[in-house]
Amino acid sequence: MTLTSSVLLAAAVTAGVPVALFGYLWTVEKALTPLPERTRRRLRPWAWLAPALVLVGVFLLYPMLNTLVLSLRNSGSTGWAGLSNFRYLLDDATVHAALRNSLLWVVLLTGGCLLVGLAIALLADRVRYEVAVKSIVVLPTAVSFVAGAVIWGFMFNYQPAGFPQTGTLNAIWTELSRQPPVAWLVDNSTNNAALILVGVWMTTGFATVIISAALKMVPAELVESARIDGASGWQTLRYVLLPQLRPTLTVVATLLAISAFKAFDVVYVMTNGNYNTDVIANLLYQQLFINQDYGRASAVAVLLTVVISPILVLNIRTLRREWRA
Amino acid sequence: MSRIGWKPTATAGILASAMLLAACSSSGSPAVQPAPSASGGLVAAAEAAARTAADGQHPGGTIHILGELTGAQLTAYLGTLKPFTAATGIQVQYESTANLFAVLQTDVAGGSPPDIVSDPSAGQIVQLADEGKVVPIDSWLNMGQVNTDFPSGLVSLASVKGHLYGLFYNTSVQNLVWYDPQTYTGPNPPTSWAQLESWAATQAAAGHTPWCIGMASGSASGWPGAAWIEQFVLRQSGVNVYDQWWEGKLPWSSPQVKAAFQAFGAVATNAKTVFGGPTSVLTTSFSTSPNGLFTKPAQCSLTVQADWLGDTEAQTVPGVKPVTDIDFFTFPAVTPADAGIIETSGELVAALRDTPQTQDYMRYLATPQFADMVAQTGQWLAANRTVAPSSYSAALEQQADKVYENAASVRYSAQASMPLAMETAFFSAVLDYVKDPGSLDSILAGMDRTQATAYANF
Numbered sequence: 211m212t213l214t215s216s217v218l219l220a221a222a223v224t225a226g227v228p229v230a231l232f233g234y235l236w237t238v239e240k241a242l243t244p245l246p247e248r249t250r251r252r253l254r255p256w257a258w259l260a261p262a263l264v265l266v267g268v269f270l271l272y273p274m275l276n277t278l279v280l281s282l283r284n285s286g287s288t289g290w291a292g293l294s295n296f297r298y299l300l301d302d303a304t305v306h307a308a309l310r311n312s313l314l315w316v317v318l319l320t321g322g323c324l325l326v327g328l329a330i331a332l333l334a335d336r337v338r339y340e341v342a343v344k345s346i347v348v349l350p351t352a353v354s355f356v357a358g359a360v361i362w363g364f365m366f367n368y369q370p371a372g373f374p375q376t377g378t379l380n381a382i383w384t385e386l387s388r389q390p391p392v393a394w395l396v397d398n399s400t401n402n403a404a405l406i407l408v409g410v411w412m413t414t415g416f417a418t419v420i421i422s423a424a425l426k427m428v429p430a431e432l433v434e435s436a437r438i439d440g441a442s443g444w445q446t447l448r449y450v451l452l453p454q455l456r457p458t459l460t461v462v463a464t465l466l467a468i469s470a471f472k473a474f475d476v477v478y479v480m481t482n483g484n485y486n487t488d489v490i491a492n493l494l495y496q497q498l499f500i501n502q503d504y505g506r507a508s509a510v511a512v513l514l515t516v517v518i519s520p521i522l523v524l525n526i527r528t529l530r531r532e533w534r535a
Numbered sequence: 536m537s538r539i540g541w542k543p544t545a546t547a548g549i550l551a552s553a554m555l556l557a558a559c560s561s562s563g564s565p566a567v568q569p570a571p572s573a574s575g576g577l578v579a580a581a582e583a584a585a586r587t588a589a590d591g592q593h594p595g596g597t598i599h600i601l602g603e604l605t606g607a608q609l610t611a612y613l614g615t616l617k618p619f620t621a622a623t624g625i626q627v628q629y630e631s632t633a634n635l636f637a638v639l640q641t642d643v644a645g646g647s648p649p650d651i652v653s654d655p656s657a658g659q660i661v662q663l664a665d666e667g668k669v670v671p672i673d674s675w676l677n678m679g680q681v682n683t684d685f686p687s688g689l690v691s692l693a694s695v696k697g698h699l700y701g702l703f704y705n706t707s708v709q710n711l712v713w714y715d716p717q718t719y720t721g722p723n724p725p726t727s728w729a730q731l732e733s734w735a736a737t738q739a740a741a742g743h744t745p746w747c748i749g750m751a752s753g754s755a756s757g758w759p760g761a762a763w764i765e766q767f768v769l770r771q772s773g774v775n776v777y778d779q780w781w782e783g784k785l786p787w788s789s790p791q792v793k794a795a796f797q798a799f800g801a802v803a804t805n806a807k808t809v810f811g812g813p814t815s816v817l818t819t820s821f822s823t824s825p826n827g828l829f830t831k832p833a834q835c836s837l838t839v840q841a842d843w844l845g846d847t848e849a850q851t852v853p854g855v856k857p858v859t860d861i862d863f864f865t866f867p868a869v870t871p872a873d874a875g876i877i878e879t880s881g882e883l884v885a886a887l888r889d890t891p892q893t894q895d896y897m898r899y900l901a902t903p904q905f906a907d908m909v910a911q912t913g914q915w916l917a918a919n920r921t922v923a924p925s926s927y928s929a930a931l932e933q934q935a936d937k938v939y940e941n942a943a944s945v946r947y948s949a950q951a952s953m954p955l956a957m958e959t960a961f962f963s964a965v966l967d968y969v970k971d972p973g974s975l976d977s978i979l980a981g982m983d984r985t986q987a988t989a990y991a992n993f
Contacts, residue, residue, distance in 0.1 A: 285991065368818040370811035393814045396970065482754035484966050499637040501956040501989070 234261060274515070281508035285501075295509035305510075308488040312471055314402055315409070315489060319470040320463050322410040327417030327462070328455075331425050332447070334418075344422060348415035355412060355475035362408045363480060366394040395480055401487050408476050413469065417462050424458035425451070457532050464525035468518055490514055577911060581618035581904040588623075588898035595624035598892045601642070602653035602882070603635045611912035615704075618908065619899045625892050636955055643668050648887035651896060657692055657701070657883040658781075658952045664700040670886045671698035675894045676901050684903065684919050686879075686945035688774075692952065693883055701885035702900050703918035704909055708842040708935050709878040709948060710766045711863040715828045719836050721745075724864035728770070731837075731867050732801075738836065739807040746802050746809045747835035748816045749824025750966065757962030758950060759821045760799060760969060762878075763839060765949040767795035769876060770869035774944060781949040783957070783990040787964075787982035796968055796975055798869075804972045810834040813969045822847075829855060839866070841880065842916065842935035857931045865938055875943030880951055881918055910936075956989040 238257045242250045284291040299305050334343040350358065367377025371390040375381040380391040394404040428451060436450045474491035481487045490510060498507035604612050609631060616627050630649065632638045636659060642648050654660050663669045682690060693701040725731040735745035750759045769777045772791040779785040780792060806812030810827050825844055827834030829852050845861045855861055868874040884900055886893040899905055906919030910926040920940050924933040950958050964978050
């Protein structure tokens with residue numbers, strides 16, 4: 211497609227979608243007019259919602275149900291396979307390892323981003339150059355995960371002991387500890403943490419921005435009166451600020467946990483799951499595109515959905531409570 | 536996903552040179568050779584060949600090629616097709632993807648395959664041919680000519696049940712042993728692997744690590760080690776065992792495959808024989824590890840890589856000139872019987888639709904004139920053996936071409952012939968083995984389990 215036709219198409223879609231929607235609503239209203247008022251009131255919300263519901267059905271509901279069906283079929287989707295794909299999830303050691311690592315991601319990525327994000331939001335709140343600090347922390351979120359992984363590849367660089375360490379981490383480590391350099395991504399005691407560190411670096415900015423915004427919403431009088439009553443800085447944080455921030459922290463935590471479960475790019479680019487660093491999302495990719503086992507890949511997808519759903523429910527509940535309050 | 540023994544992409548080259556520039560304080564930027572442009576005679580000959588391929592017709596239309604070339608390599612490849620377009624009016628539309636396997640699989644499953652695919656994993660084409668998704672091309676071509684012009688190992692690889700399903704346009708000679716003539720003191724060329732190994736052992740005993748090996752390559756990490764191992768399977772046990780192995784008929788736990796892992800392990804898991812020991816083998820990029828030949832003092836004397844290494848080093852390491860500072864000999868004979876067997880990689884071109892355009896295209900690809908166009912790009916060796924070594928402008932390419940033309944037997948890279956699931960598991964197995972050589976038996980047992988399922992559609 212040439213550039214001109216691409217631009218024309220983009221313009222047509224930008225203008226055309228609202229026009230089509232208004233056209234649809236106008237038609238619906240025309241169709242509803244002859245009906246009695248009560249029926250009209252009952253039908254109108256559904257008629258107005260219909261386009262969105264159709265889109266959700268086609269692009270969300272249908273694929274989900276289809277995945278569920280595929281997970282009960284064999285590798286080439288040519289026949290039923292019963293529960294054998296789920297038995298694979300139960301029995302296979304590589305699945306267990308991936309699950310363990312994904313849980314580690316959930317705990318460390320969520321905890322790390324929350325702690326660092328909260329600390330930065332609180333500390334930056336007290337200085338005049340807050341904008342500058344937050345910009346620096348947010349900057350990595352603009353870097354793609356793949357690019358971030360490549361950059362961190364240099365940070366984790368390993369040179370044999372006795373040679374100049376070109377990797378930042380090993381340069382600092384060997385200088386401070388006088389110990390031999392560490393192969394961060396290969397050594398089993400460090401590699402998962404190293405990968406998660408990249409994730410934390412890339413996601414903390416997101417947590418910081420939201421927590422910081424919530425912090426600004428805490429009424430100044432509250433903090434002030436706590437201070438007047440003689441609360442120390444720590445007590446103010448513990449008994450005033452944190453309770454006020456709790457709903458925000460819960461929502462941020464659930465979003466972080468979900469992104470931790472979906473972690474793929476960093477692992478794929480840096481280790482591809484080797485050296486016991488595999489995670490569920492990478493396993494899904496492996497089963498789908500490398501092994502072409504649609505059954506197992508779908509079963510992994512179902513597992514991922516099942517694991518994430520409770521977190522989603524928690525998230526929605528917290529948001530609802532927020533609205534009611 | 537993985538590009539086996541293949542020339543590093545432009546990005547990898549840039550990263551490598553950036554690292555070098557950061558690491559070396561010496562002045563002078565790496566000399567990047569301009570791509571030579573095809574002379575008028577070559578182009579005219581190629582146009583004539585394309586006209587013959589199209590039987591004098593001018594069908595016009597478009598062909599849609601799916602492949603993974605980008606940057607200079609893509610420009611070079613499209614350049615070799617210009618005479619074809621000029622002569623036949625057939626426009627070439629090249630769709631480049633970094634995830635060829637998945638994209639092709641999805642396109643085929645969705646019923647909208649490209650006209651042509653250019654695939655560095657020949658195993659995928661063979662698999663698709665078995666499923667009837669690729670069009671047989673032998674009836675389009677003069678097979679007598681094809682059999683004379685291309686190595687039989689590559690023709691039989693692309694043949695399923697007596698029909699030919701693809702042609703290679705480029706080739707790369709794998710597992711050449713590279714050294715710096717200024718510093719290398721060992722046998723040249725060695726008469727046998729044993730001779731080279733004993734020289735390496737004396738070096739190791741004197742405290743000089745003879746070898747540099749780097750296996751890091753992003754999500755395809757491990758392939759350089761896999762290339763070593765398949766070389767040992769090929770040379771220790773011969774072409775029949777090699778073929779059975781990648782076809783999934785010989786277990787990984789067999790003595791032949793195990794011996795190949797161990798022969799590689801003798802070099803790669805011993806801190807005295809490989810620079811930095813096994814940890815460096817795992818953490819060093821395949822593209823930067825050969826630079827150890829040129830450090831002062833040199834970190835190593837030898838490194839194994841495909842034919843592109845010499846010119847790449849000359850372009851990225853300041854002061855390194857082809858032949859005078861970097862040169863190669865072929866992997867020495869491991870047994871007396873295996874001299875002259877070489878392993879290659881390359882892109883297999885196959886047709887997924889039977890149209891006049893794809894027929895003309897495949898016929899054009901089979902012509903020696905097209906091969907001459909490929910040769911003059913300076914990017915690859917042409918797979919067609921009719922190209923004279925003098926068609927290559929670079930000295931090291933000429934040498935590699937001589938190796939290719941004179942090879943007694945040519946085998947395609949085993950890792951790229953296997954189903955992708957097997958290949959990926961192979962890479963992981965190599966990494967696991969180098970990390971923990973003691974667990975070889977359990978690693979190979981795991982590979983047997985993968986082998987049991989990976990060939991389901993093969």
